[in-house]
Amino acid sequence: MYRYDEFDERFVRERVDQFRTQIARRLDGSLSEDEFKPLRLKNGLYLQLHAYMLRIAVPYGTMSGRQLRQLAKIAREYDKGYGHFTTRQNLQFNWPKLKDIPAILDLLADVEMHAIQTSGNCIRNTTADQFSGVAADESEDPRPTAELLRQWSSQHPEFVWLPRKFKIAVTGAEHDRAAIKVHDIGLKLKRNEAGEPGYEISVGGGLGRTPMIGKVIREFLPKDELLAYVEAIMRVYNAEGRRDNKFKARVKILVHETGAEEFTRRVEDEYAKLDGPTINAPQEEIERIAAYFAAPDYEDLPAESVTLDSARREDAGLDRFVEQNGFAHKQPGYIAFTVSLKPVGGVPGDMSADQMDAFADIAEKYSLGELRVTHSQNLVLPYVKKDDVPALYTELKAHGLATANAGLVTDIIACPGLDYCALATAKSIPIAQEIAKTFADDARQKEIGELPIKISGCINACGHHHVGAIGILGLEKGGRENYQITIGGDATEHASLGERLGPGIDGEDVPGAIEAIVETYLGEKQGSESFIETVRRVGADPFKTRFASFVEERSKALEAAE
Amino acid sequence: MTIISAEGERPNAYTIVETADEAKSASKPLVPLALASEIEVPAIPYGLLVPNDAPVDEIAQHFSSVDLIAVTFPAFADGRGFSLAKRLRREGFEGTLRASGPLIADQFADALACGFDEVDLPDTMANRQPVQQWLEMKDSMTVHYQTGFGEGQSILQQRLAARKEAAQ
Numbered sequence: 054m055y056r057y058d059e060f061d062e063r064f065v066r067e068r069v070d071q072f073r074t075q076i077a078r079r080l081d082g083s084l085s086e087d088e089f090k091p092l093r094l095k096n097g098l099y100l101q102l103h104a105y106m107l108r109i110a111v112p113y114g115t116m117s118g119r120q121l122r123q124l125a126k127i128a129r130e131y132d133k134g135y136g137h138f139t140t141r142q143n144l145q146f147n148w149p150k151l152k153d154i155p156a157i158l159d160l161l162a163d164v165e166m167h168a169i170q171t172s173g174n175c176i177r178n179t180t181a182d183q184f185s186g187v188a189a190d191e192s193e194d195p196r197p198t199a200e201l202l203r204q205w206s207s208q209h210p211e212f213v214w215l216p217r218k219f220k221i222a223v224t225g226a227e228h229d230r231a232a233i234k235v236h237d238i239g240l241k242l243k244r245n246e247a248g249e250p251g252y253e254i255s256v257g258g259g260l261g262r263t264p265m266i267g268k269v270i271r272e273f274l275p276k277d278e279l280l281a282y283v284e285a286i287m288r289v290y291n292a293e294g295r296r297d298n299k300f301k302a303r304v305k306i307l308v309h310e311t312g313a314e315e316f317t318r319r320v321e322d323e324y325a326k327l328d329g330p331t332i333n334a335p336q337e338e339i340e341r342i343a344a345y346f347a348a349p350d351y352e353d354l355p356a357e358s359v360t361l362d363s364a365r366r367e368d369a370g371l372d373r374f375v376e377q378n379g380f381a382h383k384q385p386g387y388i389a390f391t392v393s394l395k396p397v398g399g400v401p402g403d404m405s406a407d408q409m410d411a412f413a414d415i416a417e418k419y420s421l422g423e424l425r426v427t428h429s430q431n432l433v434l435p436y437v438k439k440d441d442v443p444a445l446y447t448e449l450k451a452h453g454l455a456t457a458n459a460g461l462v463t464d465i466i467a468c469p470g471l472d473y474c475a476l477a478t479a480k481s482i483p484i485a486q487e488i489a490k491t492f493a494d495d496a497r498q499k500e501i502g503e504l505p506i507k508i509s510g511c512i513n514a515c516g517h518h519h520v521g522a523i524g525i526l527g528l529e530k531g532g533r534e535n536y537q538i539t540i541g542g543d544a545t546e547h548a549s550l551g552e553r554l555g556p557g558i559d560g561e562d563v564p565g566a567i568e569a570i571v572e573t574y575l576g577e578k579q580g581s582e583s584f585i586e587t588v589r590r591v592g593a594d595p596f597k598t599r600f601a602s603f604v605e606e607r608s609k610a611l612e613a614a615e
Numbered sequence: 616m617t618i619i620s621a622e623g624e625r626p627n628a629y630t631i632v633e634t635a636d637e638a639k640s641a642s643k644p645l646v647p648l649a650l651a652s653e654i655e656v657p658a659i660p661y662g663l664l665v666p667n668d669a670p671v672d673e674i675a676q677h678f679s680s681v682d683l684i685a686v687t688f689p690a691f692a693d694g695r696g697f698s699l700a701k702r703l704r705r706e707g708f709e710g711t712l713r714a715s716g717p718l719i720a721d722q723f724a725d726a727l728a729c730g731f732d733e734v735d736l737p738d739t740m741a742n743r744q745p746v747q748q749w750l751e752m753k754d755s756m757t758v759h760y761q762t763g764f765g766e767g768q769s770i771l772q773q774r775l776a777a778r779k780e781a782a783q
Contacts, residue, residue, distance in 0.1 A: 060770040064758050071755040075721065083744050088719050091692055204760045210728035211701055214694025292698045326705065331763045337778060338771050
């Protein structure tokens, strides 16, 4: 993975000192509260419902065991002994004190980490496929691009006061695991007909109040022109994005209101005027960064492991874990694993300090010291030898990290919701927990198969409900929490937005409604179709019908009870 | 108003005018863009006051007769002025570029890096954030990644230079 050189080190250290000064200037009255707010946000510090929240950047979700151990230390000494992984592949601490923030930032800088631009109206942490560099279906590693963008976007003089936040994602695989179509900019690494490397560029995707699928504005951009082209996009957005209404300020609205064609023309116009070679990274720099992501020294191993195969026959739990959470590796004899942070009844994405320490050890012992954070709030061990899997499984199990539910109905994305967030209109974590309990049975989960459920506790859609195969949106209606259910959302290369099934329902009815939807799927399913495939084939109607009768049954039951 | 440049406070020579008559009588008028297109321009180089969403082409028509362009910042968090400055420099404006409005000291380095020479700060702001604070915040970061912004070499350029030196 990438390591800081003296410049990166100096940059992050100076940023910590700068923030220390900014806090002091707020305290002595030089900065008003209104002026300080965006400054603290640009350094990841939110004021939540009950306390400050510090969001730490995990660039493109890649982390070392050493870094995770430092996060454990911070969780223990400055928070309540746990952290929360987010849908932006970052980590949040929910209970730090303002006075401790500079000390926490120092500890982060000690391990080449920071909280720069994890919030605020600027370019946020660039995300990438969690299986970058190891996925069997990958054509090119997106991490060098993401790292180049991390550096370029850090304290960009022109683009730190944008109309609204700005998110970039990169993928280099056929199957899009980075959800690039619902990002402000989505980059897909590709090759043109001559075999030269470059990008397909989409702009204007996003979730929130007005979900949109990104539009391709450039079919092919030569790889070495990236920074100049992104600068052109950012300049058009910074100059023309709406500032009269924060709910219409994202680039997706500009693209929508201007029209993709006209927006493209303006970007290309700007691109033609700027002096690309002075902006783009020199080839040497691209190569310098890429070298950090070169394949590790893999051992020469047979594709199949006799040790693992025989252990799987003897241990049904191990067999199930490998089947569900294992991921095909490009290197023979190796496998990658999703490590679920969604134990039934737990808080999606939460990890205790003890688990972090244990997992740091595990990553060092079994995965070349590296781990990844996924946008579905799980972790990944990217470099596991198949021979080591039985021992790895035993250790994961000992720390409550061997839940075999990756991608299943209990692997739920949930925003912090009303339990933490000042914007939330409804709870989301407790809803996730109740759904997980309803479907806790392993055999039942397996029968249902892949079914990503995503829950947001307000219209801002941090839980990505629009792109959940089942999406749940919690709102407030007449003083009660009310949940709208959608189906058919998809964040992959088949990106689509979910369709509402009917009226909102009470929180206590959500698990029952999900059961009704799942039953409908199992009834309609043909062959080995997944939930989303069935929805695509039959449409939403059978689900709407079943949902309507569920709602009717419930209201009758309620009347009878009264 | 307080004018702050990278070297510290500097005197202001320009007076905002609202009519053609005022523009004629002022020793150094600062003429709003809308007015500048209508009146006969003063013979001396004058200043041009432009909103942050003014089209660059429209501003560029006045380049030959102005020695200062002041870009208004309606609020410190409205970053359009940074992009406008960048574009004005690219179009070839070589006079003084002024950011005019309630900016904060924390934006000084960015404003300079985008091509501004000075900030025209309302007095209420200058009282809270005196000139010294602006100069200190300007130097709070000594490195930047972006090539083409600011005077010093970017981190990318410095890396390249170090590599070349090591190769020799």
